[in-house]
Amino acid sequence: MISVAGIGADGWPGLPESSRQVVHAAEVLMGSARQLAMVPGGAAERVEWPSPLMAALPGLLERYQGKRVCVLASGDPMFFGIGGTLIRMLGPERVHVLPHPSSVSLACARLGWALQDTTVLSVVGRPAEVIRLEVNPGARFLVLSADGGSPARIAALLTSWGFGSARVRVLADLGGQEEQIFSCTASELDTDMPALNIVAVECGEGPAMARVPGLPDESYAHDGQLTKREVRAMTLAALGPVPGELLWDVGAGSGSIGIEWSRAHRSCQAIAIxxxxxxxxxxxxxxxxxxxxxxxxxxxxxxxxxxxxxAPDAIFIGGGVTREGVLDACWSALRPGGRLVANAVTMESEAAVFAGYQRLGGELTRIAISRATPVGTFTGWKTMMPVTQWSVKK
Ligand SMILES: C[S@@+](CC[C@H](N)C(=O)[O-])C[C@H]1O[C@@H](n2cnc3c(N)ncnc32)[C@H](O)[C@@H]1O
Structure with missing residues (x-):
């Protein structure tokens, strides 16, 4: 059995008696140098986390198997923490977790935000652009920072998306003696902050971006190779993203189908080929x-x-359906129950799609979109090239 004790920035004095007892009883204490330094000296062997940790962890666990091990973790070990990792590796019955208030609980307490209404994002090990999905007029959320530079990166992105007037608060060293809260607008924030921080963003006013598929064509940089808005919305509806699923976007062009698939839910993933x-x-x-x-x-x-x-749960073929072997390779890679959708615009691709439909079944839909455009001082329909959409479930 391994114990995982959460410890806050208030260190040993803030640790409840139950956690102190587990720390005292341990033969081996593991944690970061910062966390180990918070614990008063004792007989236990101290093991500082090596870097990178993940690769070394299985070896460390094996070496100390049979010993009473206590792992120190920051805040709540089950919240973006080592607790979840250890349970994945060892199973829940071999890991005993002693939670401490998480940095997010502390942040919500300081801000007066109800935890259940607070969206939490993390830019630890991820590009800061992941916050884009939550940025909308009136929205607010918390971001777990990777380092002291994260707040300025987040602020610069907000400003570049038209949210320079967003209210940004940086909550640093929560629970510790150095605790500080900095407050400014996104356009004002350009300096580094203490390394341990959480960013609270209140977007205020700015341009809205819908969460459902069918973003305006202008949302994308493209060279003409873009599945247009109306067809894109219908294509995503046919693909039917479900949380946790993987899409292959074959012949991705500007990437719009894989992008809107990924936007459907944080756990949806896509590969653009x-x-x-x-x-x-x-x-x-x-x-x-x-x-x-x-x-x-x-x-x-x-x-x-x-x-x-x-192996994908869904495949979109936007290009290459006429090419020898593409459809067969896609069909055989698709998971049972998965969906394949192919859009054809040319006679040649329509013929390939029709052959596929005859062989494998499914549904054929013809999508003919016209947009109203000025004709001199009048208005007329401009018809886009019709699209033949084939959709089939494996
Ligand atoms: C990998 S997550 C771990 C979260 C931790 N398990 C918890 O419950 O607080 C680390 C994130 O929490 C933030 N963080 C941890 N302790 C903090 C503190 N005392 N004050 C502000 N932010 C903190 C870090 O800046 C980072 O963004």
Whole structure:
């Protein structure tokens, strides 16, 4: 049995008696140098976390197997903490967790925000652009910082998205003697903060961005290779993202389908497969700008580029359906119960899609969109190229 005791910035004096007893009884104490320094000396062997920790952890656990080990963790060990990692590795029956108030509980207490109404994001080990999904007029949320530079990075992004007047509070060293709260607008914040901090953002006024698929075409940088808004919304509806699912966006163009799939839920993942070098950079830039910087971009042509990719729950073929082997490779990689959607605009791709429909079934839909545009001083319909959409479940 391993114990994991949460400890706050108030250190040993703030630790409840139950946790102190577990620390005292331990034969081995593990933690960061900062956490170990908070615990008064005793007989226990002290093991400072090596860096990087994850690779070394299994070896460490093995070495001290059979000993009474107490791991020190910051705040609540089950909140973005080592507690969750240890339970994943050892199972819940072998890990005893002693929670402490998390930094987020402390932040909510200082701000007067109800915890259950507070969205919490983390930029620890992730690009700060992940906050984009939550930025909207009137929205507010907390961000766990990676370091003292995170608040300025977050503020610069808010300003670049038209939220320079957002109220930003940086809550540093919560619970400790050095605790401080800095308050300013996003456009004013450009300096480093103490390393241990949480950022509270109140967006205030700025441009809105809907969460449902069908973002305006202008949301994307593109060279014309973009699934247009109305067709995109219908395509995402046919793909039907479910939390935790993985999409392959084959022939991703500007990346819009994979991006809107990833925006459906934080746990949705997408891989964009694209052969055109310029488009690869554009996909990554669009993904970051629209709040899903974790979108994976794979360079190369299907079907060869699909080799070795993790099996998807859904596949969108926006390009390459006429190419020998693409449809077969996609169909065989798709998980049972998964969805495949292909959009065809040319006669050739329509023929490939129709052959697929005859062989595998599913549904064929023809999407014909017209947009009203000025014709001199009058208004007329401009018809976009019709799209044949094939959607099939495996
Ligand atoms: C990996 S998470 C761990 C959270 C921790 N398990 C908890 O419950 O507070 C680390 C994040 O919490 C923040 N953090 C931890 N202790 C803090 C404190 N006392 N004051 C402000 N932020 C803190 C760090 O800046 C970082 O963003």
């Amino acid at each position: 694209e052969s055109h070098p310029e488009r690869l950079t554009r996909i990554a830039a669009n993904a970051a700008a629209l709040g899903v910087p974790g979108l994976r971009v794979v360079a190369g042509r299907a079907p060869a580029a699909l080799d070795g990719l993790p």
